[in-house]
Amino acid sequence: MLRHLFKLIWNKKGTHSLLIIEVWAAFMVLFGVLTLIVFNLRNYLQPIGFQYDQVWNLELSSNQDTTEVAAKLQRAMQRVKSYSEVVAASRMSSNTPFSANQIGNSVGYNKVNVGGDFYYTDGELFKVLDLPLKKGRWYREADLAGKFVPLVINQKMEDKLFLNESGLNKVVKIDDKTSGKIVGIVDKFKAKGVYMSDNPALFYMFRKDDRWNSNILIKTRPGTDANFEARLVKDIAMMLPGWGVEVGYLKDSRKNRDNLTLVPVLIFLIVSGFLLTNVALGLFGVLNLNIAKRKGEIGLRRAMGATESGVTSQFLGEIWVLATFSLVVGLIFAVQFPLMNVFDLDREIYIIAILAAVAIIYIIVTLCAWFPSKQAAAIHPAVALHEE
Amino acid sequence: MIKLQNVEKVYRTSSIETLALNNINIDVKKGEFVSIMGPSGCGKSTLLNIIGLLDAPSKGQIEIDGSPVERYTDKHLAELRNRKLGFIFQSFHLINDLSVIDNVEIPLLYRNTSAKQRRELAQEALEKVGLSNRMKHFPKQLSGGQKQRVAIARAIVGKPEIILADEPTGNLDSAMGNEILGILQKLNTDGATIVMVTHDEAMAKKTDRLIRLFDGTQVS
Numbered sequence: 001m002l003r004h005l006f007k008l009i010w011n012k013k014g015t016h017s018l019l020i021i022e023v024w025a026a027f028m029v030l031f032g033v034l035t036l037i038v039f040n041l042r043n044y045l046q047p048i049g050f051q052y053d054q055v056w057n058l059e060l061s062s063n064q065d066t067t068e069v070a071a072k073l074q075r076a077m078q079r080v081k082s083y084s085e086v087v088a089a090s091r092m093s094s095n096t097p098f099s100a101n102q103i104g105n106s107v108g109y110n111k112v113n114v115g116g117d118f119y120y121t122d123g124e125l126f127k128v129l130d131l132p133l134k135k136g137r138w139y140r141e142a143d144l145a146g147k148f149v150p151l152v153i154n155q156k157m158e159d160k161l162f163l164n165e166s167g168l169n170k171v172v173k174i175d176d177k178t179s180g181k182i183v184g185i186v187d188k189f190k191a192k193g194v195y196m197s198d199n200p201a202l203f204y205m206f207r208k209d210d211r212w213n214s215n216i217l218i219k220t221r222p223g224t225d226a227n228f229e230a231r232l233v234k235d236i237a238m239m240l241p242g243w244g245v246e247v248g249y250l251k252d253s254r255k256n257r258d259n260l261t262l263v264p265v266l267i268f269l270i271v272s273g274f275l276l277t278n279v280a281l282g283l284f285g286v287l288n289l290n291i292a293k294r295k296g297e298i299g300l301r302r303a304m305g306a307t308e309s310g311v312t313s314q315f316l317g318e319i320w321v322l323a324t325f326s327l328v329v330g331l332i333f334a335v336q337f338p339l340m341n342v343f344d345l346d347r348e349i350y351i352i353a354i355l356a357a358v359a360i361i362y363i364i365v366t367l368c369a370w371f372p373s374k375q376a377a378a379i380h381p382a383v384a385l386h387e388e
Numbered sequence: 389m390i391k392l393q394n395v396e397k398v399y400r401t402s403s404i405e406t407l408a409l410n411n412i413n414i415d416v417k418k419g420e421f422v423s424i425m426g427p428s429g430c431g432k433s434t435l436l437n438i439i440g441l442l443d444a445p446s447k448g449q450i451e452i453d454g455s456p457v458e459r460y461t462d463k464h465l466a467e468l469r470n471r472k473l474g475f476i477f478q479s480f481h482l483i484n485d486l487s488v489i490d491n492v493e494i495p496l497l498y499r500n501t502s503a504k505q506r507r508e509l510a511q512e513a514l515e516k517v518g519l520s521n522r523m524k525h526f527p528k529q530l531s532g533g534q535k536q537r538v539a540i541a542r543a544i545v546g547k548p549e550i551i552l553a554d555e556p557t558g559n560l561d562s563a564m565g566n567e568i569l570g571i572l573q574k575l576n577t578d579g580a581t582i583v584m585v586t587h588d589e590a591m592a593k594k595t596d597r598l599i600r601l602f603d604g605t606q607v608s
Contacts, residue, residue: 003503004490004493004497007490008483008485011485011486012485296479296481297483299481300477300481300483302466302469303440303442303469303473303475304469304470304495304498305467305469305470305499306466306498307463308462310498380443381437381442382434382437382443385437385477385481
């Protein structure tokens with residue numbers, strides 16, 4: 001019977017060509033949207049790697065002030081640490097967690113170069129973000145006395161840079177003049193939000209006299225409120241006249257980052273939802289018309305021995321065959337993505353998206369064909385033959 | 389082979405009740421060639437649909453090959469139609485998107501017949517009606533007579549014992565009609581029981597027995 005259905009649809013391919021194209025287009029859009037969803041969902045299911053609930057970002061900007069910037073930053077840091085509401089504080093570069101800023105660079109080891117996000121911090125970051133170590137330890141003041149810059153990397157960076165070796169205590173090249181020594185390895189650090197992938201990351205310890213990295217991450221005690229925020233801003237502004245002082249909550253920054261990811265996904269979902277609805281309505285209409293046009297054939301098949309359920313199965317089978325034609329064409333395009341490693345995504349993401357898109361297309365065509373097929377089966381054979 | 393007792397068929401709508409067949413009693417013996425005649429609207433096709441198990445009578449009993457079919461399920465009736473009955477229609481009812489041989493194979497699709505066997509049986513049936521050279525053609529490429537021969541091949545491909553023909557020569561000229569009747573007579577000689585509805589008195593006279601209907605009632 002399957003062969004018969006393939007033959008029937010193949011012989012009518014001209015008539016069905018637009019429908020085949022429509023299902024193909026729906027599959028391609030669905031594949032794109034599902035790839036995006038699977039990618040984000042997989043990222044979401046991965047732990048973010050650090051704590052941010054009670055963490056504030058104090059952003060200091062020296063503006064026109066160029067005198068003793070490093071000393072002023074150190075004083076501000078001391079002041080922040082002195083509050084009883086503060087559990088821990090750490091200075092870091094402007095690419096604080098969930099911020100839109102990014103600092104990218106590459107690091108080399110044994111002719112292997114890996115690009116990643118660089119975070120310039122002091123030795124206190126792990127206390128503020130509760131960053132657990134997998135191996136080694138966090139860098140400390142004493143490490144700055146050594147020949148190499150103390151570094152901590154994440155697992156992703158270790159995997160890419162050292163392949164199957166351990167990266168601990170290895171010396172890596174940062175640029176022509178600078179080399180660093182890896183003293184610790186953290187697990188994950190998804191600094192750009194829960195929906196972002198865990199990119200290779202490197203934490204680079206700067207010296208106390210650094211004047212460029214002016215963000216202070218502050219871990220506050222639970223229950224610390226806006227009164228403290230106002231006091232903090234007022235005190236620091238008084239200490240650093242002419243400087244810009246802003247406080248942001250990492251929790252809020254995370255929400256903003258999440259929205260930046262979710263909004264495009266939502267837009268794609270709405271667009272593909274409209275497209276799929278159109279495809280479904282189109283299929284439904286075409287099938288209804290088909291049944292009206294093929295009453296004689298339905299009567300004939302009943303006369304030749306088809307049961308009611310046989311007629312239903314035939315019409316469902318026809319739509320599945322038609323969908324299969326579209327999906328075969330769609331799959332030729334879709335499999336290029338994992339094969340050619342497009343956008344550097346895991347193959348698994350594409351494969352899951354392909355399988356889900358195929359399943360959804362079959363579900364949609366089945367739902368659309370179910371009612372018309374049942375209608376076809378309900379046509380009385382004597383009436384169908386007479387009408388012809 | 390076919391036995392109808394006190395068969396009645398009434399069509400009902402909310403306001404009208406139409407008696408299409410009234411007290412029909414027919415007994416067609418195995419190997420008989422029977423024709424049913426009557427004016428338009430007298431219930432010939434309704435009677436043939438009832439004999440062919442495509443429609444159920446409002447009253448009365450039907451036996452096919454000794455088995456009463458009243459309590460048969462849809463599945464049983466479909467199987468009986470497939471195994472025992474072959475249908476030929478005035479308007480051929482060929483599927484235009486399938487080739488001649490694929491059209492002929494249709495009844496075999498509803499049996500557990502392998503693709504190879506289906507092809508062999510369809511070829512054999514087409515040879516019997518003299519169309520083995522048109523197997524790959526499509527219905528639109530055939531004349532009316534050729535289309536009816538394809539329909540006959542489709543009716544006999546499953547080797548049914550009964551052939552039901554609803555005005556098989558109605559859409560053909562007399563020469564073509566005679567040719568089709570000749571094929572039916574040959575099938576009857578080979579053992580098939582045939583019931584044919586016709587308008588054509590001359591055609592009817594060439595069959596073993598004539599049943600006349602008038603206003604849904606059997607008059608002879």
